[in-house]
């Protein structure tokens with residue numbers, strides 16, 4: 001069987017990561033969650049006071065980009081990789097609302113995208129990879145053999161995200177989660193550099209009314225047809 005590149009893009013909280021991770025495991029492929037990379041840069045920006053003080057501070061962040069070291073470190077016990085920022089495991093912190101509320105602003109910055117897209121291209125150079133994000137099929141791997149564009153109704157996505165955060169013990173309000181999902185989609189689809197959009201050759205996968213098992217089975221059978 002040939003090794004292929006699988007690009008999974010789509011709106012916020014469509015469950016891309018869960019599904020992409022499962023698919024990678026079933027195929028024996030590497031998995032890369034590019035959202036975690038944008039989130040880690042955002043956490044760095046928050047911690048170092050680069051957010052909320054106008055565009056000058058964001059320019060200062062750009063100067064510091066070479067000092068931001070990101071690494072996915074496999075956790076054998078959990079069965080997936082965790083994000084490390086300058087040597088520190090930040091997997092939990094990058095999923096919190098504070099980061100979700102700022103990440104799309106950081107992901108708009110051209111130099112941030114250059115840095116992360118370069119890293120992502122390098123990670124996928126040997127194929128045999130499932131990568132999820134917003135611009136994987138359009139910018140990172142325009143030649144990917146299989147491109148999936150995931151979508152679901154706004155309500156379905158906000159409800160999933162809300163439950164996920166509650167399960168993690170975060171103290172959140174549904175309306176706040178809904179607003180965050182909506183706002184991120186707006187910024188992600190309207191930004192100047194590699195906005196979120198369906199690649200022309202991507203397969204649309206609407207999972208509003210599908211359970212996890214059904215989604216996975218469908219996706220795996222699509223993937224195997226391309227291998």
Ligand code: C5P
Nearest residue numbers: 034035036038103104107133134135184
């Ligand atoms: O996938 P996740 O929701 O964790 O991504 C967080 C944010 O990172 C997105 O809302 C988007 O602003 C940004 N992102 C991006 N390009 C990617 C992956 C994520 O702009 N390839």
